Amino acid sequence: MSTTQAGTDRQPAHAQRIVIAGASGTIGRALVRSLQADGVTAIRLVRRPVAAPDEAEWHPENGELDPGVLAGANAVVNLSGATIGRLPWTSAYRNQLFNSRLLPTRTIAQALAALGSAAPALVSASAVGIYGSQPGVPLTESGAVGETFLARLADSWEQEARPAAEVTRVAFLRTAPLMDFGGLLKPLHMLTACGISGPLGTGNQVWPWISLIDEVRAIRHIIDTGMSGPVNLAAPERVTARQIGQELAHQLHRPYLLPAPAPALRAILGTDPAESLLLSDAYVVPDALVSSGFSYIYPTMPNALKAALAHRMNYA
Numbered sequence: 001m002s003t004t005q006a007g008t009d010r011q012p013a014h015a016q017r018i019v020i021a022g023a024s025g026t027i028g029r030a031l032v033r034s035l036q037a038d039g040v041t042a043i044r045l046v047r048r049p050v051a052a053p054d055e056a057e058w059h060p061e062n063g064e065l066d067p068g069v070l071a072g073a074n075a076v077v078n079l080s081g082a083t084i085g086r087l088p089w090t091s092a093y094r095n096q097l098f099n100s101r102l103l104p105t106r107t108i109a110q111a112l113a114a115l116g117s118a119a120p121a122l123v124s125a126s127a128v129g130i131y132g133s134q135p136g137v138p139l140t141e142s143g144a145v146g147e148t149f150l151a152r153l154a155d156s157w158e159q160e161a162r163p164a165a166e167v168t169r170v171a172f173l174r175t176a177p178l179m180d181f182g183g184l185l186k187p188l189h190m191l192t193a194c195g196i197s198g199p200l201g202t203g204n205q206v207w208p209w210i211s212l213i214d215e216v217r218a219i220r221h222i223i224d225t226g227m228s229g230p231v232n233l234a235a236p237e238r239v240t241a242r243q244i245g246q247e248l249a250h251q252l253h254r255p256y257l258l259p260a261p262a263p264a265l266r267a268i269l270g271t272d273p274a275e276s277l278l279l280s281d282a283y284v285v286p287d288a289l290v291s292s293g294f295s296y297i298y299p300t301m302p303n304a305l306k307a308a309l310a311h312r313m314n315y316a
Helices: 026-037 091-118 149-166 185-193 212-225 241-252 262-269 271-278 287-291 301-310
Strands: 017-021 041-046 055-057 075-078 121-127 170-175 229-233
Touching (some): 017 026, 075 091, 091 121, 121 149, 149 170, 185 241, 185 301, 212 229, 229 287, 262 271
């Protein structure tokens, strides 16, 4: 069964051609597979000479993208961006985090502007990190931008896409960390399997998350239903870092005993990574997605975690 058949009520019969930037990442690869399974043409933007009929060359570092590549598409999905999981965040890597997001987004927005009223919709990546840490505040799409490094990064990312709204529909994918080995689970699983996991900081900070399959289904739902503006791509269940850690330890039959105090995390990882990645407290509510009729395959964390562990060999 394809992800569309297993997911959204609306079938993408009209969405026959989707252009994807960042197709080599975890989400991009899964999205391409989903589209192809349903017979939708997925055109992957690549930064080298094309080697397949489903590729198109571009060079966002120089602002180079032929608008003709986008012409006639139903949507452009922009997933470009260097991983935030690579440490340390040196000055050079901070610049890479910004440039790898802002330059591709700017290039796509300019190409769409050149197409004018014929421009396809833009579905552009962002992150729930835009809210920073706001303990005790349910964060819908109208939530305030936070003050962490990742909040500034995500806000700048979205700003680069906003000019495209003058010619076409623009949606922002405010994605939560993936409950997947291509995301949140890789470092947590390593520590837990070694028996050295425990509360990070207090452990009471709320961690938003989403399964990979629901991430892909949500992207397709946004394309098919014509949603615009920011959309929180997060599961509806509110869980804490402690609950995720304890459930992972339970499913792996390992202890969850060794705490990592906040000062130690800041000293080891650096203040910005520790605050942005591990200590941030953000109860992200997927209000727009749920209101639009989207239904989740994995709305609860234990089931999403179990499914991810069952498929972990995909990342061996």
